[in-house]
Amino acid sequence: MIAEKHLNWLIAALLLAVPVCAWWFGEIYTVTLATRVVVLALAGVGLNLALGAGGLVSLGHAAFFGVGGYAMGILASHGQNYDPILTEPFLIEGTKSMPVIWLVAIIAGGLSALAIGALSLRTSGVYFIMITLAFGQMFYYFAISWPAYGGEDGLSIYVRNGFPGLNTLQPIQYFALCYVLLIAVLLLCARLGASPFGLALNAVRQSAPRVETVGLSPLRLRLTAFVISGAITALAGALFADLSRFVSPTMFSWHTSGEIMIFVILGGVGRLYGPVIGACLFILLEHWLGGVSEYWQLFLGLLLLGVVLFARGGVIGVLTRKEAGHG
């Protein structure tokens, strides 16, 4: 058995070491696979803030993932065609610059989370699950039926967006960029968890009425967590879109929400590095089982069922032998 802190260090180190070695030996595919892990882990870290710390079972995080993806798609498609998004009443041009795209994705994701959260948080429990699911689907159907940005066919971006001083077309450089972002967000989440806000949020999950009696607003705490969570997932969406240079309504589909949730659960709910290890496992399984059988999702389903029924606390829970991720 090892302590969770050491396990986290190990995961972070491995996640960096494996692609760097792969790049050294010219295994570019592995680098891309690792970038996928990092980006999806980031989406999971976003969800984990709402799900693990806040106890908000959102089955609609694909909405934010997709919003981030489309923020990138819309800005970059205008950027690559030199065709402004708006000319009236003031000029808004597209862009191919990653920092700008990320900022837009984070703001758009945060605002969507604010709107969805403000409505959904009026309810709780199973209503909340279904409502977030339904709002996610609303974005999905909107993306399908709105033809300006590709509709059902999605939108291709020909060249990956740029970051000042880096050549993002190099897989290892793009990986490094995503990895740094992931670690930065993980540090942010660790700080948040230890801050007064994080502690209050933790208390809300355990007993909202008690938090209310000491004069804090559970709704406001939950909404804040939901907005930060949505913004992080949107950032992951923008990175994911840039990785595949393609956005499509699939990013909004509820299977995406389900998969992001699987990352969190596989790793362990409420654990800082849970989504990271969950995303690693998921991508590795997809890769290996996908090679063994065309019907790999069947085995994924069986495995997931096994984890839910018999291995509560996820992989980190099993490795560190602690029941629950949250204190």
Next chain:
Amino acid sequence: MSMILLIEQALNGLQFGVMLFVMAAGLTLVFGVMGLINLAHGSLYMIGAFAAATVAGLTGSFLLALAASLAAAAAAGAIVEIAVIRRLYARDHLDQVLATFALILIFSEGTRWLFGSFPLFLDTPDWLSGPVELPGGILYPAYRLGIIGVGLAVALGLYLLISRTRLGIRIRAGESDREMIAALGVDISKLYTLVFALGAALAGLAGALVGAIQSVQVGMGEPVLILAFVVIVIGGIGSIKGALVASLLVGLTDTMGGFLLPIAFAQVMEPANAMLLGSALASMLIYILMAVVLIVRPSGLFGVRS
């Protein structure tokens, strides 16, 4: 815009709503009695459709196909309840969501493995294939009228079952206090299996009936599942009456919205844009409806605040 077209669309909306009800009734019943959120309800719908298509292909009889859909979905429901779902009642909703999501993966891929990725086709029976002339000279497909009839019959049947039979009394008792009825000597786990199988059979029936209008394929249950969620959220989780009202509301809003919104927008803007904006907005309409209902009544139209 002609009156006949409008009535036709209203009937389509009614047919859609009634099918949503058959789907949502099982979902809301399972939630009301067992407190379980079942994402795999759409898979049972799919199983019903595949069973019906297979039996119809073998025997050529539509009625046998319907019977097969009921039997297959009920059997699948009972097996899943005994093997997996039973272990989830005491768990939190997160575990239920994940386990039933895993079931969807298993069912979808298993079906793809057995039947392949190509859609199957289920023909409407000859005796229901033509149109029927309704008062006012409206020609409407007999099969769709039949679906409306079946859906309303299911609603009536469920009402009678729950309010008039011994099983219904037990179901209602299970909703309000499961320990108490177990203490009174009712075999609660058998009751749960029965309720789950009943909900599954209804989903399977819906799948078979809709499968004859659309195609029978893997993943067909998921869009319907999410609409059924919208329905039971609007109606109030656990309320069959709420499910009926909400499913008709959702069916009519969706169909009429898709039909009327582009026409309404065409009054104020050019047709191409009106079509675009109208259909995009129509696709979101039921979710907007849901949001409005939740703002006014957070626990749904007929829901009880838990």
